[in-house]
Amino acid sequence: MKNFHLYAITGEEFHPRKDVIDVMEEALQGGADIIQLRDKTSKKPDVLKKALALRELTLKYDVPLIINDHIDIALQVGADGVHLGQDDLSLEEARRLMGPDKIIGISTHHIQEARAAQEGGADYIGVGPIFPTKSKKDVVAPVTTNYIKEVAAEITIPFVAIGGIKLHNVDEVLSAGATRVCMISEIVGSENVQQVCSQFREKLKPYQPVNLIVNGENHELHVQSIQELVLHFKLKPNLIIAEVDGEIVDRDSWSHTPVKDGTKIELVEFIAGG
Numbered sequence: 001m002k003n004f005h006l007y008a009i010t011g012e013e014f015h016p017r018k019d020v021i022d023v024m025e026e027a028l029q030g031g032a033d034i035i036q037l038r039d040k041t042s043k044k045p046d047v048l049k050k051a052l053a054l055r056e057l058t059l060k061y062d063v064p065l066i067i068n069d070h071i072d073i074a075l076q077v078g079a080d081g082v083h084l085g086q087d088d089l090s091l092e093e094a095r096r097l098m099g100p101d102k103i104i105g106i107s108t109h110h111i112q113e114a115r116a117a118q119e120g121g122a123d124y125i126g127v128g129p130i131f132p133t134k135s136k137k138d139v140v141a142p143v144t145t146n147y148i149k150e151v152a153a154e155i156t157i158p159f160v161a162i163g164g165i166k167l168h169n170v171d172e173v174l175s176a177g178a179t180r181v182c183m184i185s186e187i188v189g190s191e192n193v194q195q196v197c198s199q200f201r202e203k204l205k206p207y208q209p210v211n212l213i214v215n216g217e218n219h220e221l222h223v224q225s226i227q228e229l230v231l232h233f234k235l236k237p238n239l240i241i242a243e244v245d246g247e248i249v250d251r252d253s254w255s256h257t258p259v260k261d262g263t264k265i266e267l268v269e270f271i272a273g274g
């Protein structure tokens with residue numbers, strides 16, 4: 001499945017005067033890279049209408065569309081996947097209906113559910129609610145950032161943290177080990193949806209790995225500068241010459257020489273003395 005980091009879920013009760021499709025377009029413009037239609041109150045034909053409109057929108061932005069709860073609607077509109085709760089149909093049944101290539105996400109609240117989801121073939125898991133939230137009526141008690149730590153240490157499929165996440169507390173979520181976050185109210189309830197999404201993207205940046213080619217080998221690393229790269233490889237800075245995309249970079253500039261996906265770096269260690 002295509003990687004994602006900023007997951008925006010619809011929540012029309014948070015923007016009574018704005019159209020859901022416009023709100024989600026603003027989220028996409030701000031950098032949301034996966035969208036979920038979650039509508040717990042509309043009649044099925046209305047959910048279907050919104051799903052069709054969101055399908056068109058997400059294809060325009062080349063971003064996956066996930067439908068919450070309704071597998072039939074997901075199939076009917078050609079969505080990329082479905083999100084299941086623990087009490088919905090089984091992963092096995094969902095996979096049988098959706099086929100091998102569609103995305104199936106499932107909510108988890110403790111590590112046993114996370115293990116079962118991974119073994120059962122889920123493509124990603126929801127991890128939450130991390131904090132208290134008013135966006136879900138039948139919500140369980142907050143699982144706290146401790147659950148993120150457990151999942152990050154053990155689970156190998158992608159996981160996304162959800163529940164009560166705001167710009168002011170997302171750092172706690174990311175420093176506990178999450179690299180993907182999912183929000184309803186903080187995104188769609190904002191006056192400036194695009195700006196909030198861009199702010200989340202900025203918060204996420206330091207936690208995203210970059211793909212670098214270091215001395216001819218591909219590495220996926222959590223580093224932001226040449227300085228951090230040299231430290232990552234536990235090299236002695238004063239014995240290293242760094243070449244970035246063919247240009248030698250002065251040691252004094254390493255800390256403010258950013259690295260991005262695809263950068264080619266040569267780190268040459270020289271032997272001091274004669």
Ligand SMILES: Cc1ncc(COP(=O)(O)OP(=O)(O)O)c(N)n1
Nearest residue numbers: 068083084085086107126136162182
């Ligand atoms: C990404 C993500 N994680 C968790 C949920 C919650 O799903 P569920 O437990 O089925 O509850 P409802 O959303 O249906 O109330 C989610 N939707 N998305």
Ligand SMILES: Cc1ncsc1CCOP(=O)(O)O
Nearest residue numbers: 129133135163164183184185
């Ligand atoms: C759907 C869902 N599942 C767990 S918490 C939650 C609600 C998330 O909404 P918010 O980001 O507004 O707290």
Ligand SMILES: [Mg+2]
Nearest residue numbers: 068069084085
């Ligand atoms: Mg559900």
